[in-house]
Amino acid sequence: MDLLTATLNALMLMTPHKTDTESLDERRARMTMIAESIQSATKRAACVNAGDDCKPILSDRRLATALLLGKGHFESDFAQYVHEGHCDQGPIGARCDSDKQGIARAHGPWQQWRLSVYPQTDWDNMQGATPKATTLAAEHALELLAGTLHRCPDQYPGDNIAQAIAGFAGTCITMKPEKVQRQAAYVRKILNSLPAE
Secondary structure (H helix, E strand, O other), X not given: OOHHHHHHHHHHHOXXXXXXXXXXXXXXXXXXXXXXXXXXXHHHHHOOOOOOOOOOOOOOHHHHHHHHHHHHHHHHOOOHHHHOOOHHHOOOOOOOOOOOOOOOOEXXXXXXXXXXXXXXXXXXXXXXXXXXXXXXXXXXXXXHHHHOOOOOOOOOOOOHHHHHHHHHOOOOOOOXXXXXXXXXXXXXXXXXXXXXX
């Protein structure tokens, strides 16, 4: 089994969000798009088929895939309404980190805020269930995850997965340690299920 197929399998094993309205075939098509976007982002991060001037931000594509699958699961459950950019139609309390006026502050399956995305025009362009928007969202999520792999050594010594998850939240102490460890355990479970490259 290749990494793309394993990524799709992992997505299809996740329980659909309670608000999803798509048929199984429609879900498989959307999950295929997400799997392809994740794999595109991991190849870019590892400089696969890139020129000599490319500097990898995360060479381990299995780890990159597991991090994206895990964070996507915990951030949005890859919910249809989130992926399609209809946060205002989600359940109260699950509207993409909406502010007091109900305006969504996060975009995409990885729920990134505008301030974490550069250039900022990318934040607007990563909204919606299209291959281009989904790949852009995956690339930016992976940039943040890769950049935080070693950011929180005092809080999570020797555990780069927990460090990435904690750092993704903004600071090393934003998320409760129990929640970080639960998410890290899920990422490790996914990582163990992925084939070697």
